[in-house]
Amino acid sequence: MTKAAPAAPGGAPLRLATWNVNSLKVRLPQLLAWLNTRTVDIVCLQETKVPDESFPTQALQDAGYECHISGQRTYNGVAILLRSARLGKAQGVVTALPGADDEQKRLIAVSVEGMRIVCAYFPNGESVGSDKYRYKLKWIQTLTKWLQAELAGNPRLALLGDFNIAPEARDVHDPALWEGQVLCSEPEREGFRGLLALGLGDAFRLFEQPERSFTWWDYRNLAFRRKMGLRIDHILLSRALAKNCTACEIDVELRRQERPSDHAPVVATLGPS
DNA sequence: ATGGCATGACAATCATGA
Numbered sequence: 001m002t003k004a005a006p007a008a009p010g011g012a013p014l015r016l017a018t019w020n021v022n023s024l025k026v027r028l029p030q031l032l033a034w035l036n037t038r039t040v041d042i043v044c045l046q047e048t049k050v051p052d053e054s055f056p057t058q059a060l061q062d063a064g065y066e067c068h069i070s071g072q073r074t075y076n077g078v079a080i081l082l083r084s085a086r087l088g089k090a091q092g093v094v095t096a097l098p099g100a101d102d103e104q105k106r107l108i109a110v111s112v113e114g115m116r117i118v119c120a121y122f123p124n125g126e127s128v129g130s131d132k133y134r135y136k137l138k139w140i141q142t143l144t145k146w147l148q149a150e151l152a153g154n155p156r157l158a159l160l161g162d163f164n165i166a167p168e169a170r171d172v173h174d175p176a177l178w179e180g181q182v183l184c185s186e187p188e189r190e191g192f193r194g195l196l197a198l199g200l201g202d203a204f205r206l207f208e209q210p211e212r213s214f215t216w217w218d219y220r221n222l223a224f225r226r227k228m229g230l231r232i233d234h235i236l237l238s239r240a241l242a243k244n245c246t247a248c249e250i251d252v253e254l255r256r257q258e259r260p261s262d263h264a265p266v267v268a269t270l271g272p273s
Numbered sequence: 274a275t276g277g278c279a280t281g282a283c284a285a286t287c288a289t290g291a
Contacts, residue, residue, distance in 0.1 A: 022290085023280055047290085049281070074281055075289070124291055164291070183291060216291070219278040230291075262279075262291080 011272045016042045018160035019265035024048040027261055028056055035063050041083040044119035044160040048077035070095035070108040078108045080119050087112050099142050116154035120161035125182045140191035159236040167192045171231035200236035203248040203268040215250055216263045224255055235268045246271040
């Protein structure tokens with residue numbers, strides 16, 4: 001096992017981000033522009049919707065990132081981009097959730113700089129009580145068990161992704177409207193708390209945040225303009241990483257752009273340990 | 274009111290998302 005390296009060698013902060021791009025093909029120009037203006041070192045992407053052979057590896061390499069991918073046609077698909085100038089080689093790449101026993105590409109994990117980085121696209125769940133909802137709850141259970149083992153071997157662990165869970169009422173624009181609905185139901189929230197119980201902290205809630213902070217807004221009904229959103233994209237940090245976390249923000253500007261993803265990125269900053 | 278919009282596969286609608 002490699003020795004845990006400092007979170008921020010050289011003292012420069014390390015930035016970790018997650019973004020559900022809702023089609024990497026459509027969003028690539030925005031992603032490249034974003035990477036060009038923001039210094040993010042580790043980027044977790046969900047809903048790339050692109051098979052591995054069509055992944056825009058060259059364009060992202062040219063932008064300075066090494067790509068680790070687990071994709072499929074049409075649906076799902078995840079990737080981790082590592083900024084080569086800042087980070088060493090990745091090891092221990094895992095491209096599926098062990099034990100999940102399905103074809104859906106929803107998880108990728110890498111070890112880099114003594115950290116275990118897990119990028120996840122949780123199932124949506126469709127509606128409470130549906131087959132997809134049951135699949136979601138089971139998937140979360142499988143993830144939780146696997147993470148427990150991962151944490152035992154890698155205490156410096158970050159879980160980033162589209163969780164498709166709004167953990168609390170304050171993460172919902174209209175809690176009464178959403179009460180008991182998919183993304184907000186109690187079993188899903190229990191699942192989220194089960195992840196916290198592993199010793200993970202919600203990076204966003206380590207800090208004072210504006211009210212009505214969300215990461216997803218429906219394309220319909222002018223939901224973004226009307227601030228009708230949910231906070232369903234998260235960065236969870238193990239204690240060893242959380243104690244060095246100095247900021248966590250939602251990059252709302254990307255949702256304001258032309259032809260946006262319906263999700264905005266979340267970015268966490270780790271200071272020197 | 275189960276729609277509204279966006280994406281991909283596919284060639285007019287349909288599955289899926291959240």
